[in-house]
Amino acid sequence: MIGMRPPKDFFRPLAVGAPEPLREIPVRPSRMIHFFPPSVDKMVAKVPDIIPTVDVLLANLEDGVPATDKDAARAGMVRVAQDNDFGETQFWTRINSLDSPWCLDDLTAAVLEAGEALDVIMVPKVEGPEDIHYVDRLLAQLEAKAGLDTPLQVHAILETARGVANVEEICGASPRMQGLSLGPADLAANRRMKTTRVGGGHPGYLVRSDPDADNPEAARATFQQDLWHYTIARMVDACVTHGILPFYGPFGDIKDTQACEDQFRNAYLLGCVGAWSLHPVQIGIAKTVFSPDPADVAHAKRVVDAMGDGTGAIMLDGKMEDDASVKQCRVVLELARELSA
Ligand code: GLV
Numbered sequence: 001m002i003g004m005r006p007p008k009d010f011f012r013p014l015a016v017g018a019p020e021p022l023r024e025i026p027v028r029p030s031r032m033i034h035f036f037p038p039s040v041d042k043m044v045a046k047v048p049d050i051i052p053t054v055d056v057l058l059a060n061l062e063d064g065v066p067a068t069d070k071d072a073a074r075a076g077m078v079r080v081a082q083d084n085d086f087g088e089t090q091f092w093t094r095i096n097s098l099d100s101p102w103c104l105d106d107l108t109a110a111v112l113e114a115g116e117a118l119d120v121i122m123v124p125k126v127e128g129p130e131d132i133h134y135v136d137r138l139l140a141q142l143e144a145k146a147g148l149d150t151p152l153q154v155h156a157i158l159e160t161a162r163g164v165a166n167v168e169e170i171c172g173a174s175p176r177m178q179g180l181s182l183g184p185a186d187l188a189a190n191r192r193m194k195t196t197r198v199g200g201g202h203p204g205y206l207v208r209s210d211p212d213a214d215n216p217e218a219a220r221a222t223f224q225q226d227l228w229h230y231t232i233a234r235m236v237d238a239c240v241t242h243g244i245l246p247f248y249g250p251f252g253d254i255k256d257t258q259a260c261e262d263q264f265r266n267a268y269l270l271g272c273v274g275a276w277s278l279h280p281v282q283i284g285i286a287k288t289v290f291s292p293d294p295a296d297v298a299h300a301k302r303v304v305d306a307m308g309d310g311t312g313a314i315m316l317d318g319k320m321e322d323d324a325s326v327k328q329c330r331v332v333l334e335l336a337r338e339l340s341a
């Protein structure tokens with residue numbers, strides 16, 4: 001299940017002996033949420049070419065859009081919604097935060113003028129379930145007024161310490177909840193971390209190997225650590241508990257494609273289904289990273305085939321495989337199948 005709210009039983013263990021998960025559900029890949037500024041005409045003009053290249057296109061109304069351009073951004077989002085055929089691509093918008101003077105206008109325009117095209121409303125700086133309840137009630141009123149048949153889904157950004165502390169309650173606050181993204185830039189500021197970047201690591205955050213007892217003067221190896229490991233892992237656990245989808249957020253150093261790929265891969269391996277792309281070069285990175293490696297898919301298939309009914313234990317290439325490793329392999333196979341559908 002990618003790109004939409006999984007059924008409640010999705011993350012539960014498979015029944016003993018079930019060779020494959022038996023679920024017929026629509027597949028909507030969500031490997032990248034591609035941001036564009038709808039206040040900029042040049043970017044709006046590129047939208048028809050971008051739509052077929054991305055899983056999710058997001059009209060950003062919040063940070064990154066100057067206060068003087070908020071009305072233009074909202075109007076651009078509505079224009080994009082009304083003028084384009086999104087095909088299989090999802091269309092989302094990020095509204096301004098609930099304590100801003102723009103949020104109510106954003107939500108009203110999104111539902112009344114763009115509601116037919118929109119799939120998900122991304123809500124920034126969510127701090128607790130009360131924020132989701134507020135959005136939920138407003139959406140219900142506006143959807144009734146607009147006569148929308150399908151309820152809009154809600155995606156929250158985790159970007160304050162209080163939001164992280166309340167992550168489980170946020171995930172479970174409404175059946176509209178589709179997923180969460182980590183917002184490393186705002187979260188770093190709110191936590192008073194001493195970084196000045198939009199996502200990614202820091203050369204000062206490292207571990208150093210012990211001195212060599214035989215050669216104390218020898219250079220000691222250093223290894224940079226992932227600043228976001230704890231928060232991503234916490235977010236993934238909360239999302240899985242509530243059957244919604246976890247995403248890594250932005251990586252601001254557009255030129256450092258290697259570090260972007262590394263950050264995305266850490267998130268993928270920890271359970272995230274996608275990340276934000278802020279520039280076309282990051283679309284391809286996300287597509288590669290959040291699609292299972294063909295070698296992993298081939299290996300997973302071998303394990304599943306060798307394990308028969310999926311119970312017991314076998315040795316394959318000198319490694320022990322059992323019920324639990326077969327379940328991991330099925331996760332990889334299921335993702336590969338959904339992305340190729
Ligand atoms: C995203 O909004 C962030 O603050 O990282």
Ligand code: MG
Nearest residue numbers: 063159183186
């Ligand atoms: Mg932010």
